[in-house]
Amino acid sequence: MRAGVYRGAGRMPVEEVPEPVAGPRDIILDVRACGVCGVDLHAFNAGDDTLLGQIMGHEFSGAALYVGREVDGIAVGDRLTGLPIQPCGRCRRCLGGAVHLCEVWATRSIAFGLPGAFAERLRIPDAVLGGNVHRLPDHAAFTDGAMVEPTAVAVHAVAQAQPPVGEPAVVLGLGPIGIQAGQVLLAAGAGPVIGVDLSPLRREAGARLGMITIDGAGGLDGIRAGLHAAIGEREVAVVIEASGDARLVPQAIELVRPRGTVVLVALYRRLSEFDAMAAVQREVTLRGSVNVTPPDFREAITLLDQRRVRMPPLITHRLPLAEVEQAFRLQADAASSVKVMVTQD
Known part of the structure; x- marks a missing residue:
């Protein structure tokens, strides 16, 4: 079969690779869509030698081609998506209930050690319906399914x-995670939700999905002025920092109310400096957020099924597997893309 294989910085040629072989508890998916994630993008651009030969792609959907004899509830032809993380179930974190923080997940998961979904077919090991594999809602396209992760x-x-119901929230960074955080905040009853980004295209996408948007070029003062114009206040109950720009962490802390919460949900490649006393004196809660759990995945499927989150406004480009390198280059350009999909429909 064909797959995009990482061969170093900026290189992901489409090559012939062995077909996936499934055991009795596995399924084989005919991949129909796979999104380019920021995690993939960083490795592609940075040249991570540890990933040489890896097939990336962990935001996927497709149709079941093969179902192992010990797999319950899944049939050939079912339209599916799934969690990429394959926790070991034995480390201290797994045994303590934090399976998404498994000590070794990054060496044994789909696209992280195991082959990923920038390929024609994908093996999902130890498939459990409602656990690491989920059916798509009938109305959902395969590209919608690839946005579930x-x-x-x-x-x-x-x-x-x-987030407190009826209270405003800010999202810094309107990439795919930031925009989806804005939609989930609105679905949870927060509001209004204010999205901040430098890209007019991404601000437009956020606005189409119900957010008030602010150009981040004005810095902290500009954001505060925009907040005051929109809601009559300069602080909010919740700030989600989704840009990955370490310089915005102190801005997030300054924008949250006393006893408010800041959540960091991005990849940071440099250290951040912030006024710790500002956090102390206002009793700010600062939390990290990484990966997903099976309940998170089920909630995302429910929100999609109920049409409380929408996927199409984020998808700016669809490219075939043969153009996977170009898909990565497009995803890197925040001025012209929100979410890039590699599709095989």
């Missing part, structure tokens, strides 16, 4: 924030 990341982040 980033939506579940947003669900997990919003759960860390515990």
Whole structure:
């Protein structure tokens, strides 16, 4: 079969690779859509030698081609998506209930150690319907299904924030995770939700999905002025930092109310400096958020099924597997893309 294989910085040629082989508890998926994630993008651009030969792609959907004899509830032809994380179930974190923080998940999961979904077919090991595999709602397209994983990341982040109903919230960074965090906040009853980004395209996408948007070029003063114009206040109950720009962490702390919550749900490649006394004197809660749990995934599926989150406004590009390198280059351009999908429909 064909797959995009990581061969170093900026290189992911489509090559012939062995077909996936499934055991009795596994399924094989005919991949129809896979999104380009920021995690993939960083490795693609940075040249991570540890990933040489890896097939990336962990935001996927497709149709079941093969179902192992010990797999219950799944039939050939079922339209599915799934969690990429395959926890070991034996480390201290797994045994303590934090399976999404498994000590070794990054070496044994789909697209992280195991082959990923920038390929024609994908093996999902130890498939459990409602656990690491989920049916798509009847109305959902395969590209919607490939957006469930980033939506579940947003669900997990919003759960860390515990947003008060009817109270305003800010999302810094309107990439796919930030926009989905905004939709999940609105679905949870927060509001209004104010999204901040430099990209007009991404602000437009956020506005189409119910957010008030502010150009981040004005810095902290500009955001405060925009907040005051929109809601008559300069602070909010919850700030979700989804940009990955470490310089915005102190802004997030300054924008939250006393006893408010800041959630960091991005990848940071540099250290952040902030006024710790500002956090202390206002009793700010600062939380990290990473990965997803099976309940997060189920909630994302429910929100999609109920049409309380929408996926199409985020998807700016669809490219075939043969153009997977170009898909990565497009995803890197925040001015011209929100979410890039590699599709095989």
